[in-house]
Amino acid sequence: MASAPALPAAPGTLAVIGVLWRRSLNEVVRVRGALLPATVAPVVFLLGMSGQFSRLTGLEGFPTDSYLSWIVPLSCLQAAGFAGAATGANLARDIEQGWFDRLLVSPVPRPVLVAGPILGAITRCLVPTTVVLVVGFLLGAELTGGLLGLLALYLAATAFCAVAGLWGVFMAVIFRTQQAGPLMQQGVFVAVFLSTAYTPQALLRGWLEGAAAYNPVTYVLELGRQATVSGIEPSLANTWPGLAALGGLLACFGALAMLGLRRMGA
Amino acid sequence: MPPLDAAAPAVEVRGLVREFKGGIRAVDGLDLEVRGGEIYGFLGPNGAGKTTLVRILTTLLRPTSGSARVAGYDVVTDADRVRRSIGVALQEAAIDPLMTGRELLRMQGALHALRGSEAKRRASELLDRVGLTTAGDRRVGGYSGGMRRRLDLALALVHRPDVLFLDEPTTGLDPTSRAALWREVRSLNDEGTTVFLTTQYLEEAEQLADRVGIIAGGRLEAEGTPDVLKARVGEPMLIVTVDDPADADAAREALRELGRVEPCAPGGTPERVVVRTVRGKEAIPPAIRALDERGVAVASVEVESPTLDDVFAAVTGSRLEGAAEPESAAA
Numbered sequence: 130m131a132s133a134p135a136l137p138a139a140p141g142t143l144a145v146i147g148v149l150w151r152r153s154l155n156e157v158v159r160v161r162g163a164l165l166p167a168t169v170a171p172v173v174f175l176l177g178m179s180g181q182f183s184r185l186t187g188l189e190g191f192p193t194d195s196y197l198s199w200i201v202p203l204s205c206l207q208a209a210g211f212a213g214a215a216t217g218a219n220l221a222r223d224i225e226q227g228w229f230d231r232l233l234v235s236p237v238p239r240p241v242l243v244a245g246p247i248l249g250a251i252t253r254c255l256v257p258t259t260v261v262l263v264v265g266f267l268l269g270a271e272l273t274g275g276l277l278g279l280l281a282l283y284l285a286a287t288a289f290c291a292v293a294g295l296w297g298v299f300m301a302v303i304f305r306t307q308q309a310g311p312l313m314q315q316g317v318f319v320a321v322f323l324s325t326a327y328t329p330q331a332l333l334r335g336w337l338e339g340a341a342a343y344n345p346v347t348y349v350l351e352l353g354r355q356a357t358v359s360g361i362e363p364s365l366a367n368t369w370p371g372l373a374a375l376g377g378l379l380a381c382f383g384a385l386a387m388l389g390l391r392r393m394g395a
Numbered sequence: 396m397p398p399l400d401a402a403a404p405a406v407e408v409r410g411l412v413r414e415f416k417g418g419i420r421a422v423d424g425l426d427l428e429v430r431g432g433e434i435y436g437f438l439g440p441n442g443a444g445k446t447t448l449v450r451i452l453t454t455l456l457r458p459t460s461g462s463a464r465v466a467g468y469d470v471v472t473d474a475d476r477v478r479r480s481i482g483v484a485l486q487e488a489a490i491d492p493l494m495t496g497r498e499l500l501r502m503q504g505a506l507h508a509l510r511g512s513e514a515k516r517r518a519s520e521l522l523d524r525v526g527l528t529t530a531g532d533r534r535v536g537g538y539s540g541g542m543r544r545r546l547d548l549a550l551a552l553v554h555r556p557d558v559l560f561l562d563e564p565t566t567g568l569d570p571t572s573r574a575a576l577w578r579e580v581r582s583l584n585d586e587g588t589t590v591f592l593t594t595q596y597l598e599e600a601e602q603l604a605d606r607v608g609i610i611a612g613g614r615l616e617a618e619g620t621p622d623v624l625k626a627r628v629g630e631p632m633l634i635v636t637v638d639d640p641a642d643a644d645a646a647r648e649a650l651r652e653l654g655r656v657e658p659c660a661p662g663g664t665p666e667r668v669v670v671r672t673v674r675g676k677e678a679i680p681p682a683i684r685a686l687d688e689r690g691v692a693v694a695s696v697e698v699e700s701p702t703l704d705d706v707f708a709a710v711t712g713s714r715l716e717g718a719a720e721p722e723s724a725a726a
Contacts, residue, residue, distance in 0.1 A: 136479045137554055140508040148505040155493040159534075227489030231550070234453050235506035236478040393455075 145237050149245020150252070156219060157253055167215070168257040171208035172264050175200060179268070182327060190331040192360025198273070201265035202353035203326050205258045205286045206346075210317035212254035213290035216246050217297015218310040225306060229393075239390040240383075247294040254290040258283070270357050277363040278356035281371075285353035288375040289346075293317045295382035302389035320346045345374035403467070405431045405558045405589035406452060411461035413447050413613075421447035423613035424461070429591055429606075431557075434584050436604025437593040438703065440713075444613040445593040446486060449562045452591070453483045466557045479507070482556035482588075486563050488547035492536030496527050496546050499535065500553060507554035514553075521549040525579065541572030548579060558589045565599060577602055597703040607703065611711040624706045630654065631675040631700040633682055638692035640665035646693075649685040653678050666694070675700055 157163045179197040186194045193199055220243075223229040232242050262282075266272065272279065297313040304312070323340045324347040325333065333341050341347050352371025355363040406429035413422040421444045429435040439445050450456035452465055454474040463470045466480035490499060497518050504514025522531040525545040530538065535546065544564060551559060561580065565573040580603055584590050594600050600607045601621050609617045609624075617624060633653065637646050646668045647656045654672030659665060672678045676698050686693050708714045 136476055138508040139475075139479075140506055144505045144510075148502045152491065152494065152502065155491070159493045227485055227487045228491060230455055230485055231483075231489055231503075232506065233455055234478055234481070234483045235503075236475050236508075237506055 140235070140237050142238070142241050145241050146245045146248060149232075149242070150248045153216070153219070153246045153249025154252060156215075156249075157256075164253070164256055167208065167212055167253070168260050170211070171204045171257055171261050174207065175204040175261055175265060176268075178204075178327070185328060188328075188332055190329060192329055193273075193358045195269065195271060195357075195359075197265060197268055198270045198357040198359070199354070200327075201262065201270045201357050202282055202285070202350060203321065204261045204265070205282060206289050206350060206353060207317070207321055208257035208261055209254040209286035209290035210293040210321060211314060212257065213247070213250045213293030213295075214297045214313040214317050215253075216243075216250040216294035217299075217301040217313040218307060220246065220298055220301040221305065221307045221309055224301060233393060240387060243295075243298050243386060243390070247291050247298075250294045251287045251290050254286060255283075258286045265357070271359065273357055273359045274355040274361075274363045281363060281368060282353040282356035285349050285371060285375070288379065289349055292375065292378040292382055295379065295386045298386040299382060299389050302386070302393055320344065321350075324350055326350065345378055348374040349378075403431055404428045404464070405433075405466060406435070406591055407464045408448075408452075409462045411448070411451065411463055412459045413444075413451060413456065414459040420613050422451070422458070425610075425613065425615055427608055427615055427618065429558075429589060431589050432584070432587055433605040434580070434590040434592060434603050436600035436607045437591065437610060438595070438597070438600045438607055438707070439593075439610035440595055443610045445595075445610055446562055447613075448610070449483075449485070449560055449591070449593055453481060453485075453560050454478055479554070480557045482551035482554070482559045484544075484547045484551045484559075484561050484564055486566065488540075488543040490535045490538075490543055490546060490550075493534060495532050495534055496522060496538070496549075497531040499546065500549060503550045503553040509553065517553055521552060524552075525549045526575070539572075541568050541575070544568060544572065544576060545579070548576065552583070556588065558591065559583065561590060561592045563593055563595065565594070565596065573599075597707075601703055609703075609707055609710055611707075611713075616710040617706060621703060624703065625701045626673075628701040628705045628709050630671040630673050631678075631698050632657075633670040633672050633678050634695075634697050634699060635668040635670070635682065635686065636664075636694040636696075637666050637668065637686075638694050642691045643668055645689050646686055646691045649689045649691060650682055652685070653682055 178200050183196040185191060186196050220229065274281065296316050300309045300313045323337065324344045325341050330341055330347065348370040351361060352368060354361045355367055361367055408425055408427045411422050411425040412420060414420050425448065437445050447456065451458050452463055452470060454470050454477050457471060465477045468476040468480065470477050500518035500521055501514045504517055509517060522528045525548060527542060527546060530542060535543065538546065565576055568576065580590055592603060604621065606618065606620055607624060608615050635646055635650065637643055643659065643665055650656055650668065650670045653674065654670045657669040657671065679696055679698060682696055683693070704714055
């Protein structure tokens with residue numbers, strides 16, 4: 130048996146997360162216009178939806194008279210979710226091109242390997258989220274929840290981005306191909322669609338009413354809506370279900386992502 | 396890291412099997428041992444199981460059964476320690492095109508616990524070593540294939556690994572880049588690094604490897620130094636072409652002391668005299684002297700040695716794709 134020589138120290142978790150975070154930001158910093166589609170799409174969605182459904186606020190039980198204020202948190206969440214899901218597409222590309230093998234043969238714990246890119250996605254999602262908010266406010270959305278509400282909205286958006294990122298990572302390590310990219314985006318789309326995205330729970334009917342009630346994204350949205358929806362004031366009662374939902378989603382998709390990563394290699 | 400004990404195996408594989416879906420065995424009961432400080436060439440055609448073995452040894456793939464230890468550590472139960480001991484350059488030089496060479500090296504440093512200033516210093520050192528100092532601050536997307544390969548090698552060396560795995564390191568490279576990479580591999584080995592090299596190029600195995608393992612169908616079919624393997628196939632042939640076919644018998648008589656003279660085959664070339672000799676190229680000067688002493692006029696003298704492809708053909712029954720003609724030395 131080989132006389133094992135002294136091994137080098139284990140890599141520092143924060144240092145590794147830092148370099149992988151910086152690398153993931155290259156996707157937008159070094160590729161001209163890379164942030165444009167991710168920013169323009171939610172703004173267009175915001176403008177389109179607020180124009181088409183503005184009269185819904187006249188329905189009894191609608192908690193605000195500004196549909197724009199209702200839809201701004203949804204657009205923020207979608208923007209953040211798609212930014213998160215892009216982590217999976219980028220990882221699938223790294224797997225296909227062999228880059229991820231370079232990371233897997235390093236003595237870095239698997240969760241750390243995905244923490245950097247997820248943090249990168251969270252950083253990236255701040256741009257479209259903020260642009261959507263600014264456009265919303267410029268068009269007349271109200272900041273009814275003040276600073277606390279704004280914090281709640283950013284918390285909902287960034288944590289949802291992380292959830293979508295872990296979902297993307299799970300898909301990437303299962304399918305190991307960029308062709309799974311649409312599946313990652315669809316996951317976010319469906320999760321948001323089956324919530325109280327367009328109307329409040331009280332106005333939903335049929336199967337969607339049940340789906341939205343059990344969909345954790347509903348509660349994440351309610352958390353974010355404390356910023357702009359006058360009928361949903363910043364309060365513990367409006368906050369904890371969203372936090373619990375995010376905690377559950379992060380734990381669930383985090384575990385799935387780790388299980389998938391464990392399947393890759395020894 | 397200090398080099399591994401030369402007497403101890405740097406890589407030790409016992410009864411290794413890797414089965415994929417559908418019962419396909421890419422590695423099928425493999426046993427091998429690589430000593431510390433040697434260059435071990437793993438030779439085989441595409442699909443022979445070379446890359447699967449490298450992926451198991453580098454902890455990227457779990458074996459179905461059997462065991463493998465690298466630098467003294469089990470690749471399954473002690474994967475983290477294996478990862479700290481090895482450097483890996485896989486088949487495709489997977490390098491992020493958006494980053495510069497220097498950034499990639501510093502990042503690799505962080506992945507292997509090098510602190511900021513140390514990683515910075517090591518990056519400069521390695522860029523210099525692989526001749527990329529001037530290109531170091533350019534994005535890798537603009538590098539040529541050879542530059543990428545050299546950077547890939549540098550990345551594998553950041554943490555001064557004990558055992559270096561190179562999976563077909565020169566595939567697709569031009570002869571100049573290939574020669575540069577070979578020089579670097581030799582130099583690393585001179586410094587004590589054990590190198591496990593897979594290749595489908597006979598010349599590469601011959602030029603670099605202290606020992607060669609031939610794999611086909613997931614099994615190790617033959618193993619030894621290139622000379623020992625070639626000797627198993629047969630002795631080199633000294634081929635003398637005389638000016639006048641009438642002198643052929645005199646030539647055979649003159650060359651008898653050098654080895655086993657082959658009889659002239661019926662219907663063969665009468666001016667051609669073939670002698671099997673272990674002396675190979677060294678037999679050319681005495682052959683010329685002996686022929687001169689007997690007054691035999693010679694048109695040409697050449698030596699044909701068995702190649703690793705001959706060995707490959709002998710042990711597997713097929714030849715490697717693109718294998719060269721038998722090696723020859725002429726006078």
